[in-house]
Structure formats: structure tokens, C-alpha cells
Amino acid sequence: MTHVKALNITKRYETVAAVNRVNLEAEDGKFVTLLGPSGCGKSTTLKIIAGLIYPDEGEIYFDDRNVTELPPDKRNIGFVFQRIALFPHMNVQKNIAFGLRMKRRPREEIERKIKEVLYIVHMEGFEKRMPSQLSGGQAQRIEIARVLATDPDILLFDEPLSNIDAKLRDELKYEIRRIQRETGKTMIYVTHDQAEAFAISDKIYVMNNGAVEQIGTPVELYVNPVTPFVASFIGSNNFLKGRTLDLNPSTKVAMVSCDGIEIEVPYSDGLRVNDQVLVCIRPEDISVIGEGDRSKYSNVVQGKIDESVFAGLLTRLNVDVKGIILKIDVHGSDRFSYLNVKGKEVLLGFNKCSLITGATEIPA
Amino acid sequence: MLVTTSASYLYLIICCAILLLPFTVTLIRSVSLAQPDGSVIFSLSSYNEIVGSFWPKINLSLSIALITVAIDTLVGVPAAYALVRYDFRGKKALFSFLNGVWYVPGVCYAMALVLAYYFIYKFFLGFWGYVAAYSCGFLFLMLLTCMVAFRHFDPRYEEAARCLGAGRLRSFIRVTLPLIGPGVTAGILLTFVLSFNEFITALLLAGPTRLTTAPLRVYSDIRMYGVRETVAAEATVLQLISLLVVVLYLKFIGTRYLRGVILV
Numbered sequence: 001m002t003h004v005k006a007l008n009i010t011k012r013y014e015t016v017a018a019v020n021r022v023n024l025e026a027e028d029g030k031f032v033t034l035l036g037p038s039g040c041g042k043s044t045t046l047k048i049i050a051g052l053i054y055p056d057e058g059e060i061y062f063d064d065r066n067v068t069e070l071p072p073d074k075r076n077i078g079f080v081f082q083r084i085a086l087f088p089h090m091n092v093q094k095n096i097a098f099g100l101r102m103k104r105r106p107r108e109e110i111e112r113k114i115k116e117v118l119y120i121v122h123m124e125g126f127e128k129r130m131p132s133q134l135s136g137g138q139a140q141r142i143e144i145a146r147v148l149a150t151d152p153d154i155l156l157f158d159e160p161l162s163n164i165d166a167k168l169r170d171e172l173k174y175e176i177r178r179i180q181r182e183t184g185k186t187m188i189y190v191t192h193d194q195a196e197a198f199a200i201s202d203k204i205y206v207m208n209n210g211a212v213e214q215i216g217t218p219v220e221l222y223v224n225p226v227t228p229f230v231a232s233f234i235g236s237n238n239f240l241k242g243r244t245l246d247l248n249p250s251t252k253v254a255m256v257s258c259d260g261i262e263i264e265v266p267y268s269d270g271l272r273v274n275d276q277v278l279v280c281i282r283p284e285d286i287s288v289i290g291e292g293d294r295s296k297y298s299n300v301v302q303g304k305i306d307e308s309v310f311a312g313l314l315t316r317l318n319v320d321v322k323g324i325i326l327k328i329d330v331h332g333s334d335r336f337s338y339l340n341v342k343g344k345e346v347l348l349g350f351n352k353c354s355l356i357t358g359a360t361e362i363p364a
Numbered sequence: 365m366l367v368t369t370s371a372s373y374l375y376l377i378i379c380c381a382i383l384l385l386p387f388t389v390t391l392i393r394s395v396s397l398a399q400p401d402g403s404v405i406f407s408l409s410s411y412n413e414i415v416g417s418f419w420p421k422i423n424l425s426l427s428i429a430l431i432t433v434a435i436d437t438l439v440g441v442p443a444a445y446a447l448v449r450y451d452f453r454g455k456k457a458l459f460s461f462l463n464g465v466w467y468v469p470g471v472c473y474a475m476a477l478v479l480a481y482y483f484i485y486k487f488f489l490g491f492w493g494y495v496a497a498y499s500c501g502f503l504f505l506m507l508l509t510c511m512v513a514f515r516h517f518d519p520r521y522e523e524a525a526r527c528l529g530a531g532r533l534r535s536f537i538r539v540t541l542p543l544i545g546p547g548v549t550a551g552i553l554l555t556f557v558l559s560f561n562e563f564i565t566a567l568l569l570a571g572p573t574r575l576t577t578a579p580l581r582v583y584s585d586i587r588m589y590g591v592r593e594t595v596a597a598e599a600t601v602l603q604l605i606s607l608l609v610v611v612l613y614l615k616f617i618g619t620r621y622l623r624g625v626i627l628v
Contacts, residue, residue: 052523072526073535085524089542098538099528150528 002062002153002186003028009048009058011041018044019055020210026154026188026203031180033189035197036207037233042190043082043158045207049188050079050156062153073102078147082159084139086131092118092142093127099150117145120179137168144179155180157189161196173200194234198222206230228356231280232363238286238326239362240279247273253298254355260322264298265355278356283316283329288338289349297349305344315339319348387603394596410593411601418581418598422605425578428491429560432498436555439499440506441548445540447507448514466504473501474568481572493573494566498559505558506551513547549617553610560606578602 006024010017019041026032034042047053049060051072059068067075086095093114100110118124121141131139140160147155157176161169177200180187191197197204198218206213206221206229214221214230225231228239242258247267254267256279263279271277287297294300303321315335317328328348330338397407447459465473477497481488488496521543525535541548566580576584582602585595 050527052526071531072523073529073531076529077527079524079527081520081524083518083520085520087521087524087539087543098525098530102529102534146528 004049004154004186004188005061006045006049007059007061009045009055009060011044011048011053011055017210019048021058022207022210022212024049024188024205024212026186029184029186030202031177031187031189031200033191033197033201033204034207035191035194035204038192040207041210042192042207046156046158046188046190049154050077051075052079076150076153078150078152078155080140080143080147080155080157080160082162084131084136084143084163086134086139086143086146088131090131091127092123092129092131092134095131095142096146096149099146103150113149117149120148120182121145121175136164137172140164140172141175144176148179148183153186155185155187157187159191160189162191162193169196176200206233208233223352224354225280226356228278228359228361228363231278231354231356236283236327236329238281238283240281240324241360241362242277242279244271244273244275244277247271256355259324261301261324263353265353267355271355271357275357276360278359278362279353280356281326281350281353283327284314284331285352286326286328286348286350288317288328288330288334288346291347293349294347298351299353300347300349302345302347305338305341305346308338308341310335310339317341319346321348390596390599390603393591394593394600397593410597413594414597414601418578418601421576421578421581422601424491424575425560426605428494428498428577429556431495432502432559433552433555435495435499436503436506437548437552440503440551441510441541444507444510444514444547445536448511449519462507463504465501470564471568473497474565477565478568478572481569489572489574491573491575493569494575494577497565497569498562501562501565502555502558505554506548509551509554510544510547513544517544553613556613557606557610560609561602 004024004026006022009019009022009024011019022041022045024032024034024045034045036042044053048055048058051067051070051074055068059066061067062075072079086092087098090098096114096117097110100113105113114127115124118126121144123138123141123145126134126138126142131142134142143160160176161172164172173196176187176189180200189197189200201218203215204218204221205215208229213227214225216224221230221234225234225237231237231239240256240258240261240263242256242263244254245257245262246255248254252266252268254265254271254277256263256265256277258279265277265279289297289300301321303319303326305317306320306325307318309316314329314331315338317330317338319326319328326348394410395406395408396404397409398404443462447455468476474497477493481493485496517540521539522535525539526532530538561579562577563579563583566577567583570576570580578598579602582595582598585598589595
């Protein structure tokens, strides 16, 4: 169990900063995820923590030890790769024994450990198989077993499930989470898949263009994104450009005007009247309502359905509100009543919405 | 189906026969002894005759070839690794310089060495002259085969080994080397066969080094005695040893790496 801290790490390739002044902290026994699109620097950050890439600037601490200068074999880490990295010329048993033999452990301990880790990943009886005889999911389990065998202080995962088919991926992510709970090890996990990150993480770092955009629990990131990137990358969102008209300091509610639509949005300190802001409304937070329900919603607007798409679990409506298209997700049995409704006038109500300050461009 | 199969077998047999014929002729010549009355009888006496004079030459050629292989492996494998894995200033120029030797005509290369040995590297006037000439001349083969192997080798295996606690050297020996086995195996084989049988360079180096290698001895005997049975016996022995080493090598070392490695 180790507390990992990365301070101000920067890595440049030519003149481009792949990782730019990233600060990261993974507390004892916590599951921390780096989430971001491909090329955002998340894998580079992970490899810097592992010691596989040497940073241009910054320092890495494991507990109080400064490990910045240490090679990966001296850091006592476990690294699970995106593409299976089991040694193809060794069978499962020898692959798992590799790390222990490097540490010159006695034979009995190695044999005991192999049994133990194969039990943890539910792969008993596969000792003699060659990696080429394993399926993708089995190989990834063996890889996790191999990493666990050396009893590392920290486990690092570099998109370990991205080459595995969807159904197994779902199963394995809970498996990884279970192993984390059972072993209590600090884990840092890299992924571009938001659902994966949400399902397993204690804390998520959202990265973009080599920098950290926002840090938080899955719920915090979803409910209160602080940058346009986070708001659009996580889940789906409606963005409305606006200007603050009025602030109510006692209720902490701002009145924002967005191209003629007036919206009440909760705000936090630091906002002033006439500031440029972005209002974000999740498609699932907007309801199609009847005249009688007006009082239940702090915001009510009128619009015309432009398009409706049935997607199984929900029906997605595009509603034209004074020239602005709002995405609305209808769940439950109501979703079947909006199948052929193009051109229909509807009343929309919503309470939940959030505010992003200091940004004027709607993210693509 | 049957016709095409038989036809292709026939074709293969004819090709092999045409290729093998000259070797068979040498073999037959070496065991046919002409009698004073004009008849020809089967005899192994020519092999007996060459034992004393030819075996030291074989020994010399084998030693030169094996030391050359050892030097080229020790130099070529790490050099190939560095050329593939690291970027450094003048990498392209260095690579062209190293493989340039291979494109120089053998005679010119040998002549340059003769002059260099007489005037600069006087230490090489002897056994090591051959070793130096062959090691430099054939290094490119080892370099090329290993570079191809390293290019196809995914660094993640090495990274995995490092993260599991293996140092640079141990991860190279335990993981990288077995996985690039086919490249090294091919390099060793080519270097051995070529340096054991090298003729042009040997022809010019025989003077300054005052040593005659086995292929050179066969050549000078042909010039002196013509194609007599003892010379044919020498040629046959040379062929067989070359072939034998290759077969043994492939059987005991080569196949393990050529066959056993499954690169995913």
C-alpha cells in the first residue's frame, strides 16, 4: 500500500508537450483513473509513473521516497499493458514465475505464489498453457496474475481492456475492481472509456491535451463539470451560450439569458452580472411536460419537435427552441409515445443545469 | 490431382539431380583410383593421403570461422539493437558506413587489407589477419538479420520484463534474445558458412599472413596437380564439413529458435 504523488511532471516530444505540468495523487489503496481521449497524454503519464518514460520536468514520490531517478525494475510496481505482453516463449507458469525469479525468491514460495494468484484471477489449471493458447480475456487475467505475483506496491493499468470484446470487457472491469478491493493495493488505471472509468474508480482525472482538466469522483464530474471539455466528454450535454442578467446571493441562483431564453442556474461565488457563461443541461434532465406541471419546474420553455430517434432504452428528441436545438432523452414507458411526432409543439421543463464560467465557445 | 502431384515431384527430383550432379562427380572422382593397366578401381586411399596435410588447414579454417562468428555475434547483436531502438546523430551515416564494406568488391576489400596490414596494422600479419578481415567483412550480415528481428520485436515485452523487476541486461538475455532468436540464428549461420568458405579475401591474405586456409589449399592443389583424386577428396571433405556443421547447428540450436518462437 503506497501513496503515489506526481508533482508537475512534463514530457515534451520535439516541441509539443505530451504531458504538461500534471499533478496527480493516488492515496493508499485507492483506485484512481486517468480518463481522456486518445493522445491526451494519459498513457505517457502512466509510463512516467512506472519509470518507462523519463520526464523532462517534475518529480514522482512513492510515499516519502523520491523515485524519479529510479528505473522501473527498482520501483516495485506492476504494469498491465494494453496489448497482451505475456512472454510468448514461456508458459503461464513461467510467465508468472518470472518476476519472482528476478527477485530470487525460493522455489517453494514461487510455487505457492503461482497457485495463489491463479486462484485470485480464477484461472487455476492453466499453468502449462502457452500464451498463444489463451483467449484475449484469459491472457489478460494471466497478465494481472503475473503482476500480482511480485506483490507490487502499486498496480498500473494502461487500457487493459481495450482489445477485448465488449461482453468480456464488462466482466473484467468488475473483476479488476474486485481484485483491488481484495488486495487493497493502490491502482492507477488509464482508459478512454467513460463507463469503464465510472464503474471502477474512486477518483478520476480527466485529461485533455496533456493537462488535467478536472479531478473528482464520478458523480462530481457528471453533475458539476467545470470545463467545456469535461462537460462534453463525459456523457451528453446541451450547451447554451449566455450572459448573466441577475444574481440572487441568498438562493445562489443566477438568471442567464441565452439568445432570448432565460434560464435559472445555480452558481458559486465569483460570478458577476454581465459575465459570459455556458449553461449545460443534460438531455435526461429535461422533461416534456403538460401545462399543469409548469410550477414544478424552475425553467419552462416551449419548442417544436424537429426529430425523434428511438434507441431502445430511450428516445432522443431534438427540439427547436427559438432556433436553438435542445437534445432531450425520454426514458421509461413514455419513450414509446414520441415515435412519430415531428413538428409537434411541446412544453419542456428542467430544474437541473450547471454553469461553466470563463468559456465562451461551445465545445465540438 | 495425382498427375499434378507426380509432375511436381518429378520436377523437384530433376532440379535436385541437376544441382547435386557436380558434387557427386567430385565424390566419385575422389574414390576412383586409376590402375597402371588403365582400369579404375574403388579406393579410399586418397583420403588417407590427405589426412596429414589437409586436416591442419580444415582446423585453421574452422577456428577462423568460429572466432569470426563469436566476434560478429558479440558486436552485431548489440549494435543492431542500438541502431533499431535509439535515435542518435549520424545514425544513417554510420549504418551506410557499416554496410558499405559489403558493397565493395571482394578483391578491392582484400587488397586494401593487405596494404593496411603491411603498413599500419602489423599485428594482423598472421592468424588474426583473417579473423579481422572476415569479422569486418561479414559483420553486415549479422547486423542486417538482427536489425530485421529487432524491428519486428515489440518493445512492450522488454518493458514488461523491466516492470517485473528485471534489469536491462537480464531482460535482454531472458526475454529479448530468445524472441529475436531467428534473426541471430540466421546471422550466425550465414557468417559461419561464408567465412569458412571465403576464397577471394583468403587468396590475397595468404601472402601477408603466411597461412593457407582450406579452400585456398584446394585451389592451389588444383592449379598444381590438376583434378586428381586427392584434390577431389579435399574438395569433398570441405563440402561435407561445411554441410555437417550447418546440419548439426540447425538440429541442436537453430530449430529451437527458428521453430519454437511464436511471435504474437
